[in-house]
Amino acid sequence: MTRNRRKRPRISNGERFFQMHQWLVLSAAWKATNVYERALYIELKQRYNGSNNGEIALSRREAEAAMNCSDKPVKAAFKGLLEKGFIKVATRGSFHWKKGGGPSGRSTRWILTEYPVDYPVRSLSPERDFMRWKAVHTKKTRGDESTPMGGREQPMTRAMG
Numbered sequence: 001m002t003r004n005r006r007k008r009p010r011i012s013n014g015e016r017f018f019q020m021h022q023w024l025v026l027s028a029a030w031k032a033t034n035v036y037e038r039a040l041y042i043e044l045k046q047r048y049n050g051s052n053n054g055e056i057a058l059s060r061r062e063a064e065a066a067m068n069c070s071d072k073p074v075k076a077a078f079k080g081l082l083e084k085g086f087i088k089v090a091t092r093g094s095f096h097w098k099k100g101g102g103p104s105g106r107s108t109r110w111i112l113t114e115y116p117v118d119y120p121v122r123s124l125s126p127e128r129d130f131m132r133w134k135a136v137h138t139k140k141t142r143g144d145e146s147t148p149m150g151g152r153e154q155p156m157t158r159a160m161g
Helices: 035-047 060-067 071-084
Strands: 087-091 109-112
Touching: 035 060, 035 071, 035 109, 060 071, 071 087
Parallel strands: none
Antiparallel strands: 087 109
């Protein structure tokens, strides 16, 4: 026989937290991020409340203040997270928000691809574009710029005809 127990509500002390899943941290895209991209992602994730994906507001200036750095690393971090697929732009921010029926906010609204989109249209599954990201190796080795074996390169002669 089972007892009919009343479910007690969870007692919360009001502290919010977020988790970094192991599959995200072990992904190739996350391993390729620099410290500024990681700090920016954490700042965006901190603003996610479980039902506002697609409405996460973070301007460049707010990111500069939160990360305590100048504009160049913040711009590069936004670009890096976009290229790697961690974030997407939901609505682009604008200074001309008073002129028309534009978005209600002034700063860019972001989507975290780790979670399903909540706004403007709710989706059931997350996109997780960063899991499909492949590293592009652009490092040059010393031998890349040297001449090939066999001596000097001969200029190509064009056949006239």
